[in-house]
Amino acid sequence: MDRILDGVHFDIDDRPALTAADGYEAFGIEDPRITGIDDTYYINYVAVAASGVTTCLASTRDFKSFRRHGVIFHPENKDVVILPQRIGGQYYALHRPHSPLFRKNDIWIAESPDLLCWGRHRHLMGLRDGSWDETRIGAGAVPFRIDEGWLEIYHGADRNSRYCLGAVLFDGEKPWEILARSKRPIFEPQAEYERAGFFGHVVFSCGLLFEDDMLKIYYGAADTVTCYAELPLSDVRAALKA
């Protein structure tokens, strides 16, 4: 039977592409984000072990053989997305350190000369009290360029741990500057399979395609199933302006 390459039907391999391989990954790996740069795909993922929650990096050209590059963000750090282009010679990544002292789960931005070492950390966006993103936020899909700048689809949770998706727009040349942020979610758990499951009332994306002015979003629902939704860019633009 011919493969259907439509981005909706999938042949699922018998074995995972990557599995926990060292002490930093002892309790598992999860939430990969994939950034294509030149001919290489860089996969950053959350690694969990008794030593803490870190973000690690792997790379591949063919999704058959993978090279591991170790821990790129020390504990506790999740929700890392690497921008697919250098800006002023540097790579940029959004990341989400956890600050227990001040109960912060905010999004920061860092830069790197080589994708392995990250610094010049800047606080980018915080929680909004009383809002759908009041207790935690984190980058979702890898940011992509639209005319106005970098568009990022992020997740946020409220005090009931209800996870929705929102949009934020960064300056194209200065990605540490926010141009607009959606007041309301652009996508929220509504369908039965998004409301009920292992962890209900959750939509959480680690990747999307942007084609023909359409966001084609892959997301986990209720920590149980993987879903697909299409959202016109015009709807996201409207949410950013509202």
Add this chain to the structure above:
Amino acid sequence: MDRILDGVHFDIDDRPALTAADGYEAFGIEDPRITGIDDTYYINYVAVAASGVTTCLASTRDFKSFRRHGVIFHPENKDVVILPQRIGGQYYALHRPHSPLFRKNDIWIAESPDLLCWGRHRHLMGLRDGSWDETRIGAGAVPFRIDEGWLEIYHGADRNSRYCLGAVLFDGEKPWEILARSKRPIFEPQAEYERAGFFGHVVFSCGLLFEDDMLKIYYGAADTVTCYAELPLSDVRAALKA
């Protein structure tokens, strides 16, 4: 009057050399460690703000004018010490991320091409249950070379928040490999001014001189006064072998 340049008597300037200057430092800066590399002194320090506890970097050649380089370790991270030599072309630093999920306050090591961006994080040493360093540890003075490798004087605290100093020896060429660690403290709060004060039963060092096989340790006592102690290297060697 001539200045006495003996490392024990000090003329204290009327104004601090560095004070809190931006949003990451809103609640203050503290615990500087200074590493001299070529003709420049690199000062990393803890910055505290509502966005979290970070480590920032500044540099100076004359201790009159200072240049700030921003946040080099994202929240929460303290007790960073930068090794004074490149090894295999890379800089190395010990750091102490805080992992609330697993209640970890362990020492990690990272590398950097430029002192600004840090990665390839590796877990270096952990807490020892039932020991003087059972609840938190962190690098103290900048590591220095002895014949056997890099010697680091670190601090540890027990369940009563009693802070002592210990010694750890790293491989000279592979500083991520530990060769020896002192079972007992090499220095503990004993004097009246170390036991009573703002935060009693604390000795905490951010710097020392190593001259003539003698460790000349500058340290804070009881979070109240700054003190000086001399400890022969032979005593530290004995502690590492015990």
